[in-house]
Amino acid sequence: MDMALKGNLTSVPMKSRIALLCFLCSLLFQVPARSLAAGERPNFIVIFCDDLGYNDIGPFGSTKHRTPNLDQMATEGRKFTDFYVTSGVCSPSRSSLMTGCYPKRVGLHENEKGQWVLFPGNQRGLNPKEDTIAEIMKKQGYATACIGKWHLGDQMEFLPTRQGFDSYFGIPYSNDMGAMNGAGQVVTNRGYPPLPLLRNEKVVETEPDQRLITQRYTKEVVKWLRAHKDESFFLYFPQTMPHAPQFSSENFAGKSANGKWGDAVEEIDWSVGEVFKTLKELDIDGKTIVAFLSDNGGATRWGASNHPLSGAKGSTMEGGQRVPFLIRWPGRIPQGTVCGEVATSMDLLPSFAALAGGSAPKDRIIDGRDVRPLLLGETGARTPHEAFYYYFRGQLQALRSGDWKLHLARNQRGRGRNAKTTKLPDRLYNLKSDIGEKNNVAKANPEVVKRLLGLAAKAREDLGDDAPEHKTEGRNTRKAGFVKQAVKLRQD
Numbered sequence: 001m002d003m004a005l006k007g008n009l010t011s012v013p014m015k016s017r018i019a020l021l022c023f024l025c026s027l028l029f030q031v032p033a034r035s036l037a038a039g040e041r042p043n044f045i046v047i048f049c050d051d052l053g054y055n056d057i058g059p060f061g062s063t064k065h066r067t068p069n070l071d072q073m074a075t076e077g078r079k080f081t082d083f084y085v086t087s088g089v090c091s092p093s094r095s096s097l098m099t100g101c102y103p104k105r106v107g108l109h110e111n112e113k114g115q116w117v118l119f120p121g122n123q124r125g126l127n128p129k130e131d132t133i134a135e136i137m138k139k140q141g142y143a144t145a146c147i148g149k150w151h152l153g154d155q156m157e158f159l160p161t162r163q164g165f166d167s168y169f170g171i172p173y174s175n176d177m178g179a180m181n182g183a184g185q186v187v188t189n190r191g192y193p194p195l196p197l198l199r200n201e202k203v204v205e206t207e208p209d210q211r212l213i214t215q216r217y218t219k220e221v222v223k224w225l226r227a228h229k230d231e232s233f234f235l236y237f238p239q240t241m242p243h244a245p246q247f248s249s250e251n252f253a254g255k256s257a258n259g260k261w262g263d264a265v266e267e268i269d270w271s272v273g274e275v276f277k278t279l280k281e282l283d284i285d286g287k288t289i290v291a292f293l294s295d296n297g298g299a300t301r302w303g304a305s306n307h308p309l310s311g312a313k314g315s316t317m318e319g320g321q322r323v324p325f326l327i328r329w330p331g332r333i334p335q336g337t338v339c340g341e342v343a344t345s346m347d348l349l350p351s352f353a354a355l356a357g358g359s360a361p362k363d364r365i366i367d368g369r370d371v372r373p374l375l376l377g378e379t380g381a382r383t384p385h386e387a388f389y390y391y392f393r394g395q396l397q398a399l400r401s402g403d404w405k406l407h408l409a410r411n412q413r414g415r416g417r418n419a420k421t422t423k424l425p426d427r428l429y430n431l432k433s434d435i436g437e438k439n440n441v442a443k444a445n446p447e448v449v450k451r452l453l454g455l456a457a458k459a460r461e462d463l464g465d466d467a468p469e470h471k472t473e474g475r476n477t478r479k480a481g482f483v484k485q486a487v488k489l490r491q492d
Helices: 003-010 014-029 068-076 090-099 133-139 210-227 259-281 345-355 446-462
Strands: 043-049 078-080 143-147 167-170 196-199 202-206 233-238 288-294 325-328 337-339 388-392 395-401 404-407 410-413 421-424 427-430
Touching: 043 090, 043 259, 043 345, 068 259, 068 288, 068 325, 090 133, 090 345, 133 143, 133 233, 133 345, 143 210, 167 210, 210 233, 210 259, 259 288, 288 345, 395 446, 404 446, 427 446
Parallel strands: 043 233, 043 288, 078 337, 143 167, 143 233
Antiparallel strands: 078 325, 167 196, 196 202, 288 325, 388 395, 395 404, 404 427, 410 421
């Protein structure tokens, strides 16, 4: 020990010295994730389902669907009951996972025509100037791949291989944006090209047999894992199913208790099982983080369940944006635990970046927060989010702070040419005691309403609000990618 230090210690009272030594020892036994050596850095797999409901898998209460592999994942990992995505529909939600930002921040809350999501041949897409989670991983020496549905722009400039992924295999948008619609019927009057299947930047097949698409993705994943088992890797696995029209292979079709929807969900569970089986065979299970979630709330019209939440895909009710989330990392994430703190898909970018030895971009606003204490189950960990904002098509419709959720007053117009406009007042719910958002307690809690309205005002100043009654541009938004001349993907 340095003599000067030793001398200083001997002059300190015994109780103080003991307290100091205990503090120093505690520091020795705390191993922050950011200090992990290169060989200890985890691999990452993110499995991202399409339209899966909160109550569609066993760990979140499903009694209709058999999901033994996801049940086992929850037993061996950690379940988040209050996990959110940033939109009730596909493209906006996916932009947040990639960038760690609200869709409004990066200009992907709608397409250039004001529609909910991106469609074939749109001019808008994820701006290549954004630093995606894949690009951050590449900077840390990780191999990267995207296998599955992209839906962040089908123009060459916006494809996964231009956004940090070494390779890509999958469809560039939803499976009903080809020759078939959501009911599985052939449609020729929408102007869409045949549904393209891409390998990297080339269309290798059109209108692939969707009965086999989950199997094909899974085989690609297993093949890729075997090829990169000796590297650090980040694998993004966005499933096409159970988005409509639902398809399953003959091993699952007609086998569930919930029709085509249940068949597709049960095949996804099989796919998850194949991933874990492969990780164990390759002896990399212990150093791989696997996260499982959905891009938005369940599409109840097709068979999903969001019980006990109200609302569904496309809404800012809890059933539209609160999704099932599981995460597993053997030996590091405590087994069989549950987290009820608010966390979001935006948080994966800064959290995973830190675990990989890097960081989120510092030259721009990132809305996600480092939630490693929540992911790793640290005692007493609390959400870092003062508020979570529910946007729909650029309109701020609700926000959550703590257990309180406020649906903001707005004008709601009914459907049809002669539909009437209804004035909806501020509605306040305590999600801890009223998860179904049934009892408006705004009148009984005016101070809570006032505080949340103040947070909403901050969001409008920062991100903007496209609602006519609150039209605000927002001071800190960035532009989406845009091409002057869009083309539709076709096979050569």
